[in-house]
Amino acid sequence: xxxxxxxxxxxxxxxxxDRYLRRHQPGLTQGIIQKLCRTGQIRLxxxxxxxxxxxxxxxxxxxxxxxxxxxxxxxxxxxDEHQRKDLERRILYRDDDVIVFDKPSGLATQxxxxxxxxxxxxxxxxxxxxxxxxxxxxxxxxxTSGVILIARHAKAAAKLAALFRGRDxxxxxxxxxxxxPMPLEGRIDQPLLKLADHxxxxxxxxxxxxxxxDRALTDYQTLDYAGSKFSxxxxxxxxxxxxxxxxxxxxxxxxxxxxxxxxxxxVMLEDFAPILHLHARRLVLPHPSGGRLIAxxxxxxHMQESFxxxxxxxxxxxxxxxxxxx
Numbered sequence: 588x589x590x591x592x593x594x595x596x597x598x599x600x601x602x603x604x605d606r607y608l609r610r611h612q613p614g615l616t617q618g619i620i621q622k623l624c625r626t627g628q629i630r631l632x633x634x635x636x637x638x639x640x641x642x643x644x645x646x647x648x649x650x651x652x653x654x655x656x657x658x659x660x661x662x663x664x665x666x667d668e669h670q671r672k673d674l675e676r677r678i679l680y681r682d683d684d685v686i687v688f689d690k691p692s693g694l695a696t697q698x699x700x701x702x703x704x705x706x707x708x709x710x711x712x713x714x715x716x717x718x719x720x721x722x723x724x725x726x727x728x729x730x731t732s733g734v735i736l737i738a739r740h741a742k743a744a745a746k747l748a749a750l751f752r753g754r755d756x757x758x759x760x761x762x763x764x765x766x767x768p769m770p771l772e773g774r775i776d777q778p779l780l781k782l783a784d785h786x787x788x789x790x791x792x793x794x795x796x797x798x799x800x801d802r803a804l805t806d807y808q809t810l811d812y813a814g815s816k817f818s819x820x821x822x823x824x825x826x827x828x829x830x831x832x833x834x835x836x837x838x839x840x841x842x843x844x845x846x847x848x849x850x851x852x853x854v855m856l857e858d859f860a861p862i863l864h865l866h867a868r869r870l871v872l873p874h875p876s877g878g879r880l881i882a883x884x885x886x887x888x889h890m891q892e893s894f895x896x897x898x899x900x901x902x903x904x905x906x907x908x909x910x911x912x913x
Contacts, residue, residue: 590649590650590651590652591649591650591651591652592647592648592649592650593611593647593648593650594645594646594647594648595607595642595643595644595645595646595647595648596644597644599642599644600642600643600644601641601642601643602641602642603638603639603640603641603642603798603799604620604624604629604631604636604637604638604639604640604641604642604648605617605620605621605638605639606798607642607648608620608629608648608650611650612650612653615653617638618783619653620638621638623651624636624637624638628651629648629649629650629651630648630649631646631647631648631649632646632647633647633649662698662703662705662707662708663708663711664703664704664705664708664709666709666711666712670709670712671712674688674709674712674713675713677689677690677691678713679734679882679883679884679907680880680882680907680908680909681715682909683739683876684738684739684740684743684874684875684876685736685737685738685739685743685747685874685875685880686713686721686736686737686739687734687735687736687737687870687880687882687907688706688713688734688735688736688737689732689733689734689735689884689885690706690727690731690732690733690734690735690867691732691887692730692731692732692862692863692887692889693729693730693862694706694729695729696723696726696727696728696729696735697723697726702729706723706735707723710722710723710737713737717739717740719739719740719741721737721738721739722737722738722739722740722741722744723735723737723738724736724737724738724744724747724748724751725747725748725751727867728830728833728863728865730845730862730863730865731760731863731865731866731867732865732866732867732884732886732887732890733760733866733867733868733884733887734867734868734869734870734882734883734884735867736870736872736882738875742875743875743876746875747872747875750872750873751827754825755872755873756870756871756872757823757869757870757871757872758823758824758867758869758870759821759822759823759868759869759870760821760822760823760824760832760865760866760867760868761810761819761820761821761822761865761866761868761886761890761901762819762820762822762832762836762843762844762864762865762866763817763818763819763820763843763844763864763890763893763894763897763899764817764818764820764836764841764842764843764844764864765816765817765841765842765843765844765850765853765854766815766816766817766818766840766841767809767812767815767818767841768807768809768818768820768839768840768841771808771809772806772807772808772809773806773807774804774805774806774807775803775804775805775806775807775835775838775839776802776803776804777792777803777834777835777838778792778793778794778795778797778800778801778802778803779791779792779793779800779801779803779828779829779831779834779835780792780793780797780799780800780801781801781828781829787848788829788830789830789848790828790829790830790831790833790834791834792834792838801826801828802826803824803826803828803831803834803835804824804825804826805822805823805824805825805826805831805832805835806822806823806825807820807821807822807823807835807836807839808820808821810899811898811899811900813897813898813899817844817897818841819894819897819899819901820836820841821868822835822836830848830849832865833846833848833849833863833865834849836849837849837850842854843863843864843865844856844859844863844864844893845859845860845861845862845863845864845889846863846864846865847861858896859889859893859896860889860892860893862889864889864890864893866884866886866887866890867884868883868884868904869881869882869883869884870882874909874911877911878909878910878911878912879909879910880907880908880909880910881905881907881908881909881910882907883904883905883906883907884904885903885904886901
């Protein structure tokens with residue numbers, strides 16, 4: 588077995604070992620690093636070590652040969668004529684470059700363990716006249732409804748993916764939360780740490796000096812409230828962390844209605860549908876071929892019913908359009 592030994596450089600002193608390894612071996616996941624340390628396959632100056640150890644210039648890091656990860660096979664979902672028409676009815680906008688789709692709550696964006704039906708697997712049904720298969724460029728949680736963008740060809744996918752990695756997109760989500768945030772509007776600046784627990788991913792608030800945590804920023808505004816028990820919030824994530832809006836609202840003391848993962852039993856109320864009340868309402872972004880794309884999605888049925896029960900008056904969505912010119 589050919590082992591690789593790397594020497595820690597001066598400017599790498601103080602890095603956690605797991606961060607050092609991910610810097611030099613981008614394919615390594617935290618789970619693999621933990622396993623290789625636990626079994627003694629990764630060593631620091633010839634000794635067993637922990638992922639949290641700090642490296643020092645001149646130290647030797649031994650790394651075993653790593654098998655490249657197998658490419659994931661695309662899961663194609665069979666779509667009959669009735670399902671295809673249902674998908675087409677949920678299209679808010681379509682041109683040569685993009686499809687704006689209104690994702691229903693409960694439909695997974697991509698496949699995974701225990702998920703056999705998902706939007707990514709059904710995209711062949713949305714080719715229309717194009718020869719290329721449409722491509723997802725971002726994701727929504729399975730129980731989150733609303734606007735999701737689909738690129739119709741590789742060039743558009745590359746441009747849109749770059750936009751989502753940056754801050755050139757205005758994202759607005761609507762949520763019904765328990766309680767009333769104080770102040771009524773502001774910015775949540777709370778680092779988040781992603782954990783894997785028995786196959787499920789969960790994000791928790793972290794200390795500001797936790798090097799494993801990612802900075803996460805969310806702007807929020809209270810659009811209406813029903814006494815002190817419920818509020819209707821507009822949420823604008825400025826970063827894109829896993830479950831960011833769900834974790835941030837819970838950290839603020841106002842968990843999202845129907846979000847048992849972050850709110851526990853207190854958010855599962857008898858008079859309301861036991862479904863996450865989080866909706867991707869609006870996206871504004873540069874169109875891949877110029878101009879701007881402004882997209883809005885209507886509230887899903889369960890949120891419409893909750894709005895009526897709470898006396899919230901939501902405006903109808905504007906028609907999704909591409910705006911060109913000055």
